[in-house]
Each structure stands twice: as C-alpha cells, then as structure tokens.
Amino acid sequence: MSSILTRAMLFIMIIVIGYGLKKIGVFKKEDFGVVSKIVLNLTLPCAIIVNFSNLVFEKSLISMIGIGFACTVILAIAGYFLAAGSGNGEKSFNMINLAGYNIGCFTIPFAQAFLGPAGIVAICLFDSGNSIMSAGGTYAATSLVNKEHNADKIKTGAILKKLISSPPLMCYLVMLMLALSDQKLPxxxxxxxxxxxxxxxxxxMFMIGIGFKLDLNRTQMVKSAQIIITRYVITVIFAVVLYHALPFDIEIRKAVVLAVFSPIAAVSTAYTEKSGGDTGLSSTINSLCILISLFFVSAILVLM
Known part of the structure; x- marks a missing residue:
C-alpha cells in the first residue's frame, strides 16, 4: 500500500511541478499544445504498442471496446437530459462536457505503474471505444442538437477524418488487428x-499540470457542480455494475473501474469552442475533474 501511495503522490507532484513552472513563467499556457502533440502523436502510441506486444491476447477482451463506447454514449445522453427545459446550446454544452474520458493522458500512465499488461490492454480497448465518441462522435451528435452554431459542420466525412487522424485510436486498431492475427512487430x-x-x-502528467486552470465565479460553481455531480454519480454506478458483472479476472475488472473514473476528455474544451459554448467554464470543469479523479484513482489503487 505504501508503494502505491508513494507512486500516486509522485504523479501528483509532477502535475504540481508543471503547474508551478507555468505560474512562474518557465512555461506558458501555449506550451500545453506542444507537449500534448508529443504525447498524443509519439509517447502514447508507443506506450500502446509496448503494452499490446507484451500481452497474450484474450479475444473476450474485445467487449471492452463496446463497454467504453456505451459508457460515453450514456454520459452524453445524461448531459442532454440534465439540460431538459433549457436551450439547445445548454444541451450541447452538457453533452460535450459531461461525456468522454481522458484515458490516454491520465489513466494509462497510472496503469503503466500499477497494472500488468492485461489490465493496461483492457483500458486501451475501453479507450478505443471511448475515442470513437470523444474524438468526434459526441461533437457530431451535439452538432445535430445545436444546429444554429454547427449547421455548416455536420459532415460525416469530417468526423471520419477526425477519427482516422487520431494516432492513439489508429494505433489501438492496428495493434488489435495484429493481436487477433497473432502477429508481432519486429x-x-x-x-x-x-x-x-x-x-x-x-x-x-506534466502536460496536465501546464494545462491546469481554475476560474470560478458563483454561476460557474453552480453549473460545474451540476455537471460534475451528475458525472460521478453515474460513474459510481458504472464502477459497481461493471466490477461485479464482468466475467473477468480481478485485474481486468480493476482496470475498468480505473477507466470509468478517468476525468473528462481533454478535447472537450476545443469542441465546446466549436459549438459556441463557454470555453472558460469547460476548462474549469475539466480541471476540477482532474482533481477529483486523482483522488478516486489513488483511492482505488490503495483499496482494491
């Protein structure tokens, strides 16, 4: 237990260091984009390759793709109904900022430190299903809801291009095909x-520190609380049901619990801007979810 707490605190310290260096001017908020490009285009795909290559693949784990997809869809639907009686813009905002998971840049680093290859691959497969929605699917759905801002952007080709241009998602798909065909990379x-x-x-973790931002006023606090409480109530239900219902070893079920407690997808703020929403509020919700998920993920690693 002490080693788990120590490793979790080290991850938190890296986030604090990134945030502190930004506050004193060593890094700027624009540097977040540079670091995120390195993570999403290089280090994360390579981590996926290594984790898949070390696994004796169980075909039953493919169901994790559907579970990740379903969890993200359910959260998006919950966001829509949370804004029942409000305008389409509010529904669109809730759907984008309540659904999706930041697994690649948040949960996988924890999994690399604490889980074996099977658990990591289970999380990767969950994320591949989540990515279908987070990398464009949820935005496409909100485009249909919030037509006044997105009527010129509802194009299937554009959404497919967004999905195909996602290196982690494509890496998931390639490594999955290799695993299913019992092929290995050189x-x-x-x-x-x-x-x-x-x-x-x-x-x-360093990228999360650079991008961390809190800008709370009374209105944002109320709205943030509504979305965050809704998300984590549903998350607890997901965790309890999946942990007890899935017919897998403890490591796999633990991995799924970690996955559903991931914070909101990092791209949610970008899609909020595209849909004409409040990007400041989106950034605040995202940052608060990182803090909350840090607590839950660390507690899960200690207690399970």
Missing part, C-alpha cells in the same frame, strides 16, 4: 517504442 520497432513510450507517464 524487435527493433518494439525497442524504439519502449524508449519513447517510457516517457509517456511523465509527459502526460
């Missing part, structure tokens, strides 16, 4: 991926 590629992927945990 050793030099795996060695290179190991070196690059080894930096994923540090860079992902």
């Amino acid at each position: 050793a030099p590629i795996l060695d290179l991926a190991g070196i690059i992927g080894g930096a994923n945990a540090f860079l992902a």
